[in-house]
Amino acid sequence: MDTCVMAVSHGSLPFKEQIDYFRGKVDLPTRSWTDVYTAEHDYAFVVAGAVKRDLLADLRGAVEKSIANGTTLEQFRKDFDQVVGKHGWQYQGERGWRTNVIWETNLRQSYNAGREAQMADPELRKRRPYGIYRHGDSAHPRPMHLAWNGTTLPLDDPWWSTHTPQNGWGCKCKKFMASARDIERQGLTIGPAPAIEWEDRVIGKNSPNGPRTVRIPKGIDPGFEYAPGQSRLTPAVPPLRAYDPLPQPVPGAKYSATTTGLSNRRLPDAMPSPRTVPATRVLPEGLTDQKYLDQFLGEFGATESAPVVFKDVTGDAVVIGRDMFSNTPTGPLLIRRSGVARELPILADTLKAPDEVWVRLEWLEGQSKAVVRRRYLRRFKVEGQPTPALAVFEVGGDGWAGVSSFVQEAGSTEYLEQLRLGVLLYSRPE
Known part of the structure; x- marks a missing residue:
């Protein structure tokens, strides 16, 4: 197993790459969890329904405190209650469920992104060029996640771009680096990658911005079909398009809807009357x-x-x-x-x-x-x-x-x- 680079689990000692990843985000107001999707989370800190900047900043501070100091879910809940009381925020969902989603998802995905940053080291990849999928100790194991346990592939195999854990809400699966000797010692076989069966899913049925259809691999929850932090580690491909200045209306010009930037959702409804x-x-x-x-x-x-x-x-x-x-x-x-x-x-x-x-x-x-x-x-x-x-x-x-x-x-x-x-x-x- 990849003991050379294995970091401690979130909720324990500080993990530099994890902290750096989280601190590299900017606060983005959203109304629904579907407003920011997959790799957009590499750049944005969001809490669904938190649209005020001060509220979002305080929620971020509570999460970062857990990441940097290793505080527990119960301590986060106390900080969460203070933030909610301070801002009078009327959030959706039961307190226990909502705090667990915010805390668990942010800590686990920032941890996974920190691991991806470690695995990107060229010298380390020469010694350990393979990745092993390991099923986590979930309370309710997903059959397909169990089936992927032990899957061993080169780290640059395309399968990892959609199947790098976390692969769903509450998923505790992990990916470990390995050398050829590690694989032989564990009795594993390199490849082939499990077949991917794609399906269309409708998300955001109750979202203020309306529903939309996304295409995801079977066995993965919508929004988790990406490798956390990977978009920051690919300098050859700009992670976001360059900012387009406000377009100047020109008489007689024809315009086409653009898709610059992240989270480009548009509504069909007309604007209010002039x-x-x-x-x-x-x-x-x-x-x-x-x-x-x-x-x-x-x-x-x-x-x-x-x-x-x-x-x-x-x-x-x-x-x-x-x-x-x-x-x-x-x-x-x-x-x-x-x-x-x-x-x-x-x-x-x-x-x-x-x-x-x-x-x-x-x-x-x-x-x-x-x-x-x-x-x-x-x-x-x-x-x-x-x-x-x-x-x-x-x-x-x-x-x-x-x-x-x-x-x-x-x-x-x-x-x-x-x-x-x-x-x-x-x-x-x-």
Whole structure:
């Protein structure tokens, strides 16, 4: 057995690769467990139904405490109760079941991802190039998992890409590295890989974002058909697509729905009807950057020297201040250069009273990290203008961007579909 690299089980001593993997995630609000799927978990920490950033951060802290310090499920439950009480979170499911799912899945999958990081060491793989599937001591063994016990394959065999444990809720199976001598000593045979029979499963029947069909190998629960942490260990294949800037609507252009980023779920429902705004919400041309800045900050009660923390319709916070319009705290303002100076009041309206709020995970090209961005959408109609318009305010850990347009295509289905991507956190009732 792979004693050379075998790490202690989760819930015991600290395991560096496991801790590094977990700390490499970013907090992503979600409404349902189906909003983030398979390898997306390599980049995002999620708790289904936790949409507020502060709540998610505190839940993450409780999980990380267990991973880093080896605390027990009972200690996690005490921390969980404190977080729930602090935020008044109304979560779904019974406490015992919910805390066990959060704790067990995060600890076991981060442990498995840490093991994958160990197994990726080139020198170690030369000495131990094989993987052995070992069934865990589950209370209710799955017949197919039992059948896979002892399966021995090269570590680069494609079978591992879908069958590396954990392979279901509560699954305790593991994968161990082995040398040819280990295999001979244990009386095992290398290959062939068990045949994979695929099946379609419908998930998220009660999800706010609606059901969808996924194709998985038989014997594996939906969402577990991947190798934990493996997507981070394949530098030749970018794990997420590079971030696409907000698409600019162009008169006469044809748009196609894109699938950039993670968790790109889209709803078929139409956005709420446009709301009419006074013509004064569009500022005159030719104002100074300072005038435009004062107008925008004033919408939130902020000033150039006193930023404010604005809470959006989901309860998340956005800091409103001068830094939004400059590269440095004392640098020059860059408002007119942004192209949306005249529509800043409408962008403020979009942040304060959006039609929809979407959140998605994006990859920062060249920085090897992911960020979470919130996208606020609002359709509106300016008095005296015959054409509905669209405003978009997007904010993330790397800054914000805004778009507004009066061209007809801004209200088209194709253009909207480019923007309505990710997890829908809020939709304004008509």
